[in-house]
Amino acid sequence: MTLKRALGALAVLIVLWLLLPTLVIIPMSFNSAASFNFPPKGFSLQWYENFFTDPSWLRALGSSLQVALVTMVVATSLGIMAAIGLSKVKFRGKALLESYFLTPLIVPGIVIAIGLYSLFLRFNLLGTLPGFVLAHTVVALPLVIINVTASLQGVDPRLEQASATLGAGRLRTFFSITLPLIMPGVTAGALFAFVTSFDEIILSLFIQSPQLQTLPVKIYNSVTQASDPTVAAVAVIAMLTSVLVMLTAQFATRKRKRVSA
Amino acid sequence: MADIASTRDRGNRSTDDGGTTKQGREPKNWRPFLLLIPAFVIVSFFFLAPLIDVFVRSITDPTLGIQNYVWLFTTPTNMVVALRTFGTSFLVTIVCLLIAYPYAYLMTIVSDRTRNMLQLFIMLPLWTSILVRTLAWLVLLQDTGPINGLLESLFGIGPLPLIRSTFGVALGMSQVLLPFMVLPIYSALAKIDKRLLPAAANLGARPVTAFFTVYLPLSRPGIFAGSVTVFILGLGFYIIPALLGSSKEIMMSALMYQQISGFLMWGHGTALGIFMLTTTIVVLALVGRLSKGTSLFAGRVK
Numbered sequence: 001m002t003l004k005r006a007l008g009a010l011a012v013l014i015v016l017w018l019l020l021p022t023l024v025i026i027p028m029s030f031n032s033a034a035s036f037n038f039p040p041k042g043f044s045l046q047w048y049e050n051f052f053t054d055p056s057w058l059r060a061l062g063s064s065l066q067v068a069l070v071t072m073v074v075a076t077s078l079g080i081m082a083a084i085g086l087s088k089v090k091f092r093g094k095a096l097l098e099s100y101f102l103t104p105l106i107v108p109g110i111v112i113a114i115g116l117y118s119l120f121l122r123f124n125l126l127g128t129l130p131g132f133v134l135a136h137t138v139v140a141l142p143l144v145i146i147n148v149t150a151s152l153q154g155v156d157p158r159l160e161q162a163s164a165t166l167g168a169g170r171l172r173t174f175f176s177i178t179l180p181l182i183m184p185g186v187t188a189g190a191l192f193a194f195v196t197s198f199d200e201i202i203l204s205l206f207i208q209s210p211q212l213q214t215l216p217v218k219i220y221n222s223v224t225q226a227s228d229p230t231v232a233a234v235a236v237i238a239m240l241t242s243v244l245v246m247l248t249a250q251f252a253t254r255k256r257k258r259v260s261a
Numbered sequence: 262m263a264d265i266a267s268t269r270d271r272g273n274r275s276t277d278d279g280g281t282t283k284q285g286r287e288p289k290n291w292r293p294f295l296l297l298i299p300a301f302v303i304v305s306f307f308f309l310a311p312l313i314d315v316f317v318r319s320i321t322d323p324t325l326g327i328q329n330y331v332w333l334f335t336t337p338t339n340m341v342v343a344l345r346t347f348g349t350s351f352l353v354t355i356v357c358l359l360i361a362y363p364y365a366y367l368m369t370i371v372s373d374r375t376r377n378m379l380q381l382f383i384m385l386p387l388w389t390s391i392l393v394r395t396l397a398w399l400v401l402l403q404d405t406g407p408i409n410g411l412l413e414s415l416f417g418i419g420p421l422p423l424i425r426s427t428f429g430v431a432l433g434m435s436q437v438l439l440p441f442m443v444l445p446i447y448s449a450l451a452k453i454d455k456r457l458l459p460a461a462a463n464l465g466a467r468p469v470t471a472f473f474t475v476y477l478p479l480s481r482p483g484i485f486a487g488s489v490t491v492f493i494l495g496l497g498f499y500i501i502p503a504l505l506g507s508s509k510e511i512m513m514s515a516l517m518y519q520q521i522s523g524f525l526m527w528g529h530g531t532a533l534g535i536f537m538l539t540t541t542i543v544v545l546a547l548v549g550r551l552s553k554g555t556s557l558f559a560g561r562v563k
Binding site (some may be wrong): 004008009010011014015017018019021022023025028036038039040042060073076078079081082085086087088090091097100101103104106107108109111112114115116117118119134135137138141145158170195198199201202205206216219220224231235238239241243246247 | 299314403438
């Protein structure tokens with residue numbers, strides 16, 4: 001019992017270490033002084049005002065949202081198809097193919113980044129919307145496949161057979177039987193894909209151009225080149241966006257658990 | 262992944278048992294392959310092809326040959342950078358392991374509700390980007406930051422090098438990588454039969470002995486899985502070392518960036534990339550073999 005209590009105390013410390021430091025960025029964003037010194041002095045909304053009146057910051061936010069939304073749509077469509085395909089085929093190299101789709105998660109991002117940089121240089125894709133979307137899709141796709149695959153496991157294959165027996169074509173069966181059943185996994189996968197793209201920095205740093213910069217790239221550049229306190233406000237906005245999306249994903253998976261239980 | 266595959270196989274078998282006729286089976290065998298094509302094409306063009314490109318550049322830029330690898334292994338600073346990268350990643354792995362193990366153990370002895378909460382707390386940090394979290398550390402650890410301020414007013418010691426040092430890098434990286442250690446260890450610990458420790462005690466083992474001879478060996482698959490993930494992910498970190506580390510003590514990813522973006526030495530940068538990739542594969546293969554051995558052992562004990 002004493003061991004459990006000691007472990008509990010340790011766990012509290014660990015959780016505080018995980019969560020508290022990041023929150024420091026929130027008071028910093030309301031700083032009335034133009035510095036990163038903590039604690040902030042006074043209260044002001046000037047950095048938020050800066051953000052919402054500076055066209056270059058707004059353009060970066062717009063680019064990020066655009067790239068993330070298109071990536072979400074592309075990665076989710078490809079991911080659903082791949083997950084369903086993998087659940088239906090049976091052949092020798094299947095496990096290998098499955099790992100192939102998931103390897104972008106484990107290969108060091110910097111190595112993919114220099115490869116994409118080299119490739120995009122040749123095909124003039126640097127700093128373009130398709131370039132960003134394709135690069136982000138590679139790292140977002142595995143998350144969609146994992147989530148949809150997990151959902152597919154809960155689907156009774158006899159339902160699809162029943163649908164076919166009743167005369168529904170493959171497409172109709174998919175849209176009226178399979179898709180609604182795997183919707184929680186699809187939603188979670190899509191939202192993960194969105195956040196992955198929205199927060200992605202390492203690939204983006206290499207494939208950026210002055211014409212197209214996503215929000216993380218602009219934050220990074222602004223921290224390393226000029227210390228503009230506006231980044232604190234931008235960081236809070238970026239954090240809120242991904243936390244909100246992930247909260248939604250959390251609810252989607254909750255529902256999945258309840259349905260399968 | 263193996264679990265997913267085996268469950269799915271079971272699903273497929275039941276489909277077949279459901280009495281599919283030979284005729285109905287024929288199209289079933291090739292049509293699903295079409296569904297795999299788009300993902301396959303994208304991953305091949307924008308993941309595999311870039312990696313091949315990196316390899317090709319490393320042996321052809323500026324001329325065909327292994328000169329870039331000769332440069333890589335004979336330049337002392339490169340080896341220093343490589344050792345620093347491995348060392349930092351190893352340090353982070355150990356720190357995560359020491360923190361994650363007790364946390365994961367606690368998860369196995371609490372109520373379902375508390376366990377879900379503990380799991381949520383571990384996942385929560387993943388909801389915020391590495392960049393934002395690193396910025397926060399930058400504010401806290403800087404020379405004029407609150408931690409140094411506190412140290413000065415309490416103990417009168419001058420600003421410690423909390424950033425632009427391995428300390429800052431290791432602190433930031435451990436915080437980001439901790440979830441990747443906790444989850445595999447927890448799933449290994451959850452599988453261990455709860456009656457084994459009382460059984461060891463009955464046979465006269467002291468708690469410490471029971472832990473080291475029974476519990477710890479059984480948790481080895483989780484330790485291996487978590488450690489290899491943290492170590493490999495750590496090798497490729499770029500943002501945290503760039504913002505919290507010293508520009509004089511760079512890691513491999515920064516060296517790659519410098520060679521390619523700064524000096525346009527594509528050959529050097531890509532050779533470094535292939536070196537990092539090869540290390541990743543070797544570590545994965547080694548630990549895959551080791552942990553297979555342990556899981557066999559664990560199975561036999563049970």
